[in-house]
Amino acid sequence: MPYTEGKGWHDLTIQPYRNFSLDPAAMVLHYGQAIFEGMKAYRGKDGGIYLFRPADNIERMNISAARLCMPQLPVDEVLVALKELLRLDEDWIPTAKGATLYIRPTMIATEAALGVRPAKQYLFFVILSPVGAYYPEGFNPVKIYVTDKYVRAVPGGVGHIKTAGNYAASIMAAVEAQQAGFTQVLWLDAVERRYIEEVGTMNIFFVIGDEIVTPPLGGSILPGITRDSVIQVAKGWGLNVVERRITIDEVLAAQENGSLKEIFGTGTAAVISPVGSLHYKGQDCLINNGETGALSQRLFDEIQAIQYGAKEDPYGWVIRV
Numbered sequence: 001m002p003y004t005e006g007k008g009w010h011d012l013t014i015q016p017y018r019n020f021s022l023d024p025a026a027m028v029l030h031y032g033q034a035i036f037e038g039m040k041a042y043r044g045k046d047g048g049i050y051l052f053r054p055a056d057n058i059e060r061m062n063i064s065a066a067r068l069c070m071p072q073l074p075v076d077e078v079l080v081a082l083k084e085l086l087r088l089d090e091d092w093i094p095t096a097k098g099a100t101l102y103i104r105p106t107m108i109a110t111e112a113a114l115g116v117r118p119a120k121q122y123l124f125f126v127i128l129s130p131v132g133a134y135y136p137e138g139f140n141p142v143k144i145y146v147t148d149k150y151v152r153a154v155p156g157g158v159g160h161i162k163t164a165g166n167y168a169a170s171i172m173a174a175v176e177a178q179q180a181g182f183t184q185v186l187w188l189d190a191v192e193r194r195y196i197e198e199v200g201t202m203n204i205f206f207v208i209g210d211e212i213v214t215p216p217l218g219g220s221i222l223p224g225i226t227r228d229s230v231i232q233v234a235k236g237w238g239l240n241v242v243e244r245r246i247t248i249d250e251v252l253a254a255q256e257n258g259s260l261k262e263i264f265g266t267g268t269a270a271v272i273s274p275v276g277s278l279h280y281k282g283q284d285c286l287i288n289n290g291e292t293g294a295l296s297q298r299l300f301d302e303i304q305a306i307q308y309g310a311k312e313d314p315y316g317w318v319i320r321v
């Protein structure tokens, strides 16, 4: 669906997957006005197609758009079109256990112009891709590398939005972590390099004593939809969830004194990703003996059951397409 200044969004169509052309001067290629979202469609036990909190994804995309001076999307119209697309492409939604259809809404600046300013033309498109089960053989706790060399976001920057440049800037840290044998990077704050922010493409939670601690949304981490879902489910179970700043030293001290019970990441891809070990300043720290914690498992089972329409959804999160 193209956008033209003065005309707004127009000519919404559903088309077979294909290449499209861009002018070499398209502003996205030079000045990086590119935003996207990631969500999934699930094939329920009853054969139905389920979407999990899709309006929240489109609303988050509008926050990204506003920050980069890109146009707002009409949320209701996009949701109607998305449901239509899923109905047309129904056979693409996998039936294998744990498999899903990944949905990637994207917006880019297409106007051909040199000079840094908001573009006057954009393209919004949605691509779909079937993905296999994230955990085909059960949980696989991740090994995390804490970087104090690189930062992902700075105060006043764009860390809270889903823009392509954030991911480009994170690749080098991820490559170095992988070369050292780790699965994900844990980012610290840019100012003091002590406060924990988030992991790779996930938000992060620490179970310390009787608290479940997660860094607050302060402008430099992505407001994860899974993060918010975990907070609501855990609070609904009467658990003590605290959104507060937490340093890497506090986590390591809690590990030393035995009060750190588990760590897990949250995100659309994995839902819950247990953390098996942390590596910081040359030292390795095993979390929960490298095993999946009980709360990680319980949250995963609960949220997956809601996503697949297998369990009552008291939150109104799930939409049957």
Ligand code: PMP
Binding pocket: 038, 198, 200, 201, 202, 203, 222, 223, 224, 225, 226, 227, 266, 267, 268, 269
């Ligand atoms: N942080 C970052 C940087 C991410 O890319 C993602 C994945 N969208 C998340 C956190 C988790 O967000 P969500 O739960 O909405 O997938």
